[in-house]
Amino acid sequence: MTLYSKIVGTGSYLPEKRVTNEELAAQLAAKGIETSDEWIVSRSGISARHYAEPEQSSSDLGVIAAKRALEMAGMQPDDIDLIIVASSTPDFYGSFPSTACIVQKKLGMTNNCAAVDVQAVCSGFVYAVSTADSFIKSGMHKNVLVIGSEVFSRILNFEDRTTCVLFGDGAGAIVMSASQEPGILACKLHADGRHSDVLRVPGSLSNGAIAGSAFLYMDGQAVFKLAVSVLEKVAYEALDAAGMTSDQIDWLIPHQANIRIMNGTAKKLGMDAEKMVVTVDQHGNTSAASIPLALDVAVRDGRVKKGDVVMMEGVGGGFTWGAVLARM
Structure with missing residues (x-):
């Protein structure tokens, strides 16, 4: 019997x-x-963002999203x-x-x-889903909790308006389970370390203190050009791997970083803007959390339904990028 992996719950x-x-x-x-x-x-499409309280960590945000995904999946943490x-x-x-x-402890x-x-920065969720898909298809794991948080x-320089206005905090989660019917249809991942300097936090730990800067640095123009170039290509790679065409995609859920990049990707795939899930206006760029956040919003408001084909793709520091094609 062929094993597949399927998304059975979402939360954010x-x-x-x-x-x-x-x-x-x-x-x-x-x-x-x-x-x-x-x-x-005008430059990003962002209208607001959310900030965690000082006592809130990534695990705290992730646990709340995870509990909501588990509830939708009808599972308990120890499942x-x-x-x-x-x-x-x-x-x-x-x-x-x-x-x-x-x-795990907090659950x-x-x-x-x-x-x-x-760790693949804004591509992290796509990388994590691909990893979970491989584990499930191998038979090694049955129910996988994937979180982007x-x-x-905490790493924004609020004296640099080119970056501090773009990012926010948040978490998204999915539960993936072994299935006899296809769910994850194709995954494609890439990285090009030659561009590792365009988006980074150039600090390191030395003798118990940070050497260099602990603030996020981004070459916005370089990131924009790379993103526009690779997102179309990786989407078509995933479609080719699944033996499908772009007109079979019901929903495009790109990394919520910049509305201009997102609109450009949809246009190159020949998709109407109405078929793209957009939440970046409400929470800004939440890095690895942005795709599962947007997916959960669209599932819960009824746009993404059982059987729909969803293209999820992202780019991030490293430079990394990838796409996941899934049937819900």
Whole structure:
């Protein structure tokens, strides 16, 4: 019997603190930095973002999203036999213990299931889904909890308006289970380390202190050009692998980073804008959390239905990119 993996539950969470463009512009103006709602919207499509409270970590956000996904799937935490967390803002600077292990603890799990983090920045969720798909198809795991969770507000330089207006905090989660019918139809992943300098946090730990900068740095123009170039190609690679064409896609759920990149991708795939799920206006770029956040919103408001074909794709620092084609 051929094993497949299928998405059986989705969940998401945005922190309560919501900051509009007008509110952020006022905060920046107090520091002598000029920006405006019009400037931010015209360049990114973002109207607001959410920030975690000081005591909230990536695992805290991820646990709430995970509980909602488990509830939809009709499962208890100990039904899960593998946890994969995609995050660039782990609970601990040295990335250990893994955020996945902290999530396991906070979910009260006692089954000693495997738990691991994946780091591919904004492509992290796509990488994590592909990893879960492979584990399930191999028969090694049956029910996998995949989480994308970020607290990017912790690494933003609020004196750099080119980056601080773009990012927010949030979490999204899915439950993937073994199935006799196809769910994940194709996965394609790529990376090009030659562009590792265009999006990074150029700090390292040395003698118990941070050497370099712990703030996010982004070459916006370089990222934009790379994203536009690779997203179309990887989408068609996934379609080719599944033996499908773009007109068979019901919904496009791209990484929610920039509405111009998203619209450009939809146009190149020959898809109407109405078939693209857009949530970036409400939470900004939440890195690895953005795709599962958008997926959960569309599932819960009834747009994405059982049997629909969904294309999920993202690009991130590294430089990484990938796509997942799934039948819900």
